[in-house]
Amino acid sequence: MLLDIQNLTKSFGGLTAVSNVTFGIERGEIVGIFGPNGSGKTTTLSLIAGILKPTSGAIRWKGNDIGTLTPFEVAQQGVVKTFQNPQLFPELTVVEHMRIACHLHIKRELGMRRLRTLFGGLPGELDRTLERKIDQMLELCRLKTQRNDEASALSYGGEKMLGVAMGMVCDPELLLLDEPASGLGHDEINNLDAVLRDLKTHGVTLCIIDHKVGFLGRLADRSIALHHGAVIAAGKTDEVLANDAVVAAYLGKKHA
Amino acid sequence: MRYTILIGLLLALAAPAAITSDSVLSIAIYGFMAASLAVSFNLIFGFTGQLSMFHAASFGVSAYIVAILVTTFKWNFWLAIVPAVVVVMILSLIVGTICFRFKLKEFYFAVVTMAFSEMLRLITLNWNSVTNGSLGITVVDKPSIWTPSGSIAVSSGIAWYYLTLALLVVVYIVCHRILASWIGRCLAAIRLNDQLGETLGIDVFKYKLLSFAAGSMLAGLVGAFYGFYSGFVEPHYLSITLGLDIVAMVLLGGVNSLIGPVIGALVLTALPHLIELSAELRIALYGAILIFVILVMPKGIIGLITSRKHAA
Numbered sequence: 001m002l003l004d005i006q007n008l009t010k011s012f013g014g015l016t017a018v019s020n021v022t023f024g025i026e027r028g029e030i031v032g033i034f035g036p037n038g039s040g041k042t043t044t045l046s047l048i049a050g051i052l053k054p055t056s057g058a059i060r061w062k063g064n065d066i067g068t069l070t071p072f073e074v075a076q077q078g079v080v081k082t083f084q085n086p087q088l089f090p091e092l093t094v095v096e097h098m099r100i101a102c103h104l105h106i107k108r109e110l111g112m113r114r115l116r117t118l119f120g121g122l123p124g125e126l127d128r129t130l131e132r133k134i135d136q137m138l139e140l141c142r143l144k145t146q147r148n149d150e151a152s153a154l155s156y157g158g159e160k161m162l163g164v165a166m167g168m169v170c171d172p173e174l175l176l177l178d179e180p181a182s183g184l185g186h187d188e189i190n191n192l193d194a195v196l197r198d199l200k201t202h203g204v205t206l207c208i209i210d211h212k213v214g215f216l217g218r219l220a221d222r223s224i225a226l227h228h229g230a231v232i233a234a235g236k237t238d239e240v241l242a243n244d245a246v247v248a249a250y251l252g253k254k255h256a
Numbered sequence: 257m258r259y260t261i262l263i264g265l266l267l268a269l270a271a272p273a274a275i276t277s278d279s280v281l282s283i284a285i286y287g288f289m290a291a292s293l294a295v296s297f298n299l300i301f302g303f304t305g306q307l308s309m310f311h312a313a314s315f316g317v318s319a320y321i322v323a324i325l326v327t328t329f330k331w332n333f334w335l336a337i338v339p340a341v342v343v344v345m346i347l348s349l350i351v352g353t354i355c356f357r358f359k360l361k362e363f364y365f366a367v368v369t370m371a372f373s374e375m376l377r378l379i380t381l382n383w384n385s386v387t388n389g390s391l392g393i394t395v396v397d398k399p400s401i402w403t404p405s406g407s408i409a410v411s412s413g414i415a416w417y418y419l420t421l422a423l424l425v426v427v428y429i430v431c432h433r434i435l436a437s438w439i440g441r442c443l444a445a446i447r448l449n450d451q452l453g454e455t456l457g458i459d460v461f462k463y464k465l466l467s468f469a470a471g472s473m474l475a476g477l478v479g480a481f482y483g484f485y486s487g488f489v490e491p492h493y494l495s496i497t498l499g500l501d502i503v504a505m506v507l508l509g510g511v512n513s514l515i516g517p518v519i520g521a522l523v524l525t526a527l528p529h530l531i532e533l534s535a536e537l538r539i540a541l542y543g544a545i546l547i548f549v550i551l552v553m554p555k556g557i558i559g560l561i562t563s564r565k566h567a568a
Contacts, residue, residue, distance in 0.1 A: 049455060075457035083455075089448035100445045104457035106438050118437050170457060 001060075002027045002205060003048070003079075003174060008057035010043055010229075017043040019229040020057070025174065025207055030200055032220030032237060033209040036250055040229035041209040042084060045176050048207075049081035050074035076104060078173035082166075084182065086159035088151045094162060095147050098134040101166035105130060108171075133169060141165040141195055157188035161195070168199065175199070177208045181215045189215055213250070217241055225249070257562075261515055268421055272414050279529070281413040287525040288420035289482050292427040294505040294517035296474035299431045301503070302511035303440070304467040305447030307362065309370035309499045310351055311475050314344045316494030317376055318476030319483035323393045324386065326484075333399035337480045344476030345469055347376075352468040356461050370496060377494035392490030395483050416485055423481055424518070427474050431514055434470060443467055497539065504542045507549045510556030519557050 003025040010018040018040040025031050033041050046052040048059055050071040059067040061077055069077070089097055106114065109126055117123070122130075138144045141161040146154060151162055160180055167175050180196075181189050189212075196206060196219060210216045216223065216237070223237040227249040233240045240246060275281050293315060300308045318340040325336035351372045355365050380387045387393065400407040401419075410419050434440060442463045445453030450460045483489040492498070501524070509520025524545070528538045553560055 051451075051455070071451075071454040072457050072459050075455055080457075081455050083452070087449055087452040089445060089452065091448065092444070096444075100441045100453070100458075101456050103438065103442060103445075107457070114438060118433050118439070121436075122438070166456060 001025070002062065003207075004058075004060040004063075005048070006058045006060070008044070008047060008059065009055045010040075010047055010052060011055045017229050018047065018226075021226070021229070021231055023224050023231065023234060025205060027173075027205055028200070028203060029222060030196070030206045030208065030220050032216040032223040033207065033226060034211055034213060034216055034223065035226035035232075036211060038228075039226040039249075041211075041226055042178055043229075044226070045081060045178050045207070045209055048074075049079065049176055051081070075170065075172075076107075078171075079176065080167045080170050080172035080174075081176040082160075082163040082178055082180065084178040086156070086163050088159060088162070090152055092151060093148050094138070094143055094151050094154070095134060097151055097162060097166055098138065098169055099130070101169045102130050102134070104170045105133075137165045137169050140198055141168075142191060157184045157191075160184065160188075161192070164192075164195065168204070172204065174205045174207060177206060179210050180208060181210055181212050193219060213241060257515070265425070272417055278413050281417055283526050283529050285413070285416050285420045285485060287522040288417075288424045289478055289485070290501075290505060290525045291518040291521035292420075292424045292478045293475055293502055294509070294521040295424070295427050295431055295514055296471045296478070297502045298506050298511065298514060298517045299434065299443075299474075300467050300471040301506060302513075302517075303435055303447065304443045304464060306464060306468065307366040307503075308468060308471070309366050309496065310348065310373050310468075310472060311502055312496070312498035313373035313376045313494050314348060314472040314475040315479035315482070315498070316380065316489075316491075317347065318344050318479035319489045319493050320380055320387060320393070322480040323395050323483045323489040326397050327393060327395060333397065333480075333484065337477065340480050341473050341476045344479075345473050348469045348472035349465065352465045356464045356468075370499070373494060373499065374496065377491050380494060381491040387491070390491060392488050393483075394488050396487070397484070399481075399484055420481060420485070423478065427477070428514060428518070430470075430474065434467075435514070439463065439466065500546075501542060504546045504549075506556075508545055508556055510558030512555060513558045516556050516558035523557070 001024045005024065006022050008018055008021045009016065021044060033044060035041055043052065047054050050066070050069045050073065054067050058065055061079060066074055066077060089100065106122070106126070110117065135144065138147055141164055143158060143161055143165060146158065151159065154162060164177065164180065180192055184192060193215065200206065208216060208220065220237045222235065223240040224231055225233040225240050225243065225246045232245045232249060233243040271284070272281065293311065297308070297311045300306050321340035321343055322333065322336045325331040325339065326333055351369060355368055360368055381390055398409045398411045400409045410416055435443070442453065442458050445456070445458055446460050446463055454460050479493065505520040505524050506517045507520070508524060509518065510516025524542070527541070533541060549556060
């Protein structure tokens with residue numbers, strides 16, 4: 001098991017946002033987490049990414065507890081999260097965003113030898129590898145033509161894709177996507193769908209949350225449904241979607 | 257821009273041939289030291305986004321340590337720089353760790369660093385047995401430089417001119433190399449969106465601390481020279497006024513570059529001498545410039561020049 005979550009609970013004062021959630025993710029899977037607004041999806045993802053600390057329960061990554069790590073330490077372990085509202089570095093161009101996102105790669109390649117690059121610049125070979133990787137990722141995410149544009153000039157969908165591209169260029173083993181499809185148009189969703197399938201063929205494990213059932217339904221191998229912070233159904237995506245409790249959570253009991 | 261800077265440097269190297277007045281030379285020397293301070297400050301402020309009010313303290317503490325080691329303990333000037341910069345490093349690591357662990361940002365960071373700075377100023381003011389209190393320390397020694405024909409004391413204006421110009425070049429190159437490297441990208445990420453940077457694997461705490469300590473150590477290096485040129489060290493070196501002067505220099509020149517602070521520092525050092533001003537009026541002028549720049553040209557002189565270029 002790549003990621004193993006046991007009895008994860010997060011309370012904010014009197015409010016329990018995530019309650020006793022248990023699930024696992026195997027390597028190479030696409031796992032969907034869905035549920036209506038306020039069901040604890042984003043909180044769960046933030047807990048995994050180290051942005052929030054669990055009240056109780058365990059988050060194990062390859063057998064090691066990562067629940068107490070800070071976000072950058074979690075990222076260094078190979079778990080990278082994108083944001084629901086696109087986060088950018090204002091003023092910087094698309095390719096500059098990607099170069100910042102290469103930080104982990106440089107660190108992994110050079111270790112403390114990085115200090116030597118202060119005076120000579122990056123070794124030519126590594127520099128070329130990174131630029132090639134950036135170009136590949138931008139092409140995959142359909143951002144190649146906007147390479148040198150300021151990122152704030154991108155469309156909303158473009159900003160979201162840049163988030164995915166930045167996450168991917170870190171070479172994560174697990175990419176956590178927080179509502180990647182929200183706010184996107186029909187074409188952009190199809191585009192995103194294709195990109196994520198592409199990523200899967202590259203061996204990346206994905207955990208995606210969304211409340212758009214249709215989009216996740218097509219993509220995810222396995223799903224978990226949350227409601228009021230608790231898991232109400234888990235298993236094959238189409239079975240979960242047909243589950244009475246899930247339908248009731250989305251549409252009210254009358255429709256179940 | 258690179259060629260403009262090189263031409264500026266060549267002009268600065270040739271200038272003493274044309275400067276006959278000692279007072280002009282002295283303005284240039286103070287200008288170079290102020291520029292070194294402003295450049296090192298901009299590493300922390302303009303490029304990492306942290307408004308440090310600790311810069312004057314780093315500068316002053318180092319000036320005191322070098323002065324005491326040389327006058328009381330008869331150390332060699334160059335050797336005395338080492339412990340001075342090391343002490344500044346330790347102080348900045350302590351202050352930085354406290355501020356960044358508590359995630360102090362913007363205004364809060366400025367106020368807390370200012371409080372630490374003021375604390376150190378009060379120590380220098382009241383620790384009479386070591387610092388000679390408000391009278392400060394008079395420094396008569398001059399640093400000497402080794403040449404093949406024996407060591408010569410840096411006492412003439414021309415010698416100080418080249419020494420401080422070299423200091424500025426060193427500070428500039430160190431900051432430039434840091435910013436051009438992967439560290440510079442991490443600093444940009446922290447300045448522009450630290451939360452995003454953190455999820456991309458950047459250790460925000462470590463790089464903030466690195467920038468703060470590196471900038472402060474460079475300020476310490478400048479402080480070591482300053483006391484020896486001016487001939488005295490006093491508690492005023494650690495004052496908030498000096499901290500604000502540096503802010504004004506950087507804002508006037510332009511926060512988004514390293515050359516901007518150099519220009520801002522030279523202008524603000526020369527200005528009071530071009531138009532005769534009393535100390536009170538000088539501070540008022542600084543304040544007025546600060547307000548004007550923030551309102552009308554937030555990117556400073558450099559921003560004005562480069563935007564002209566883009567428009568053309």
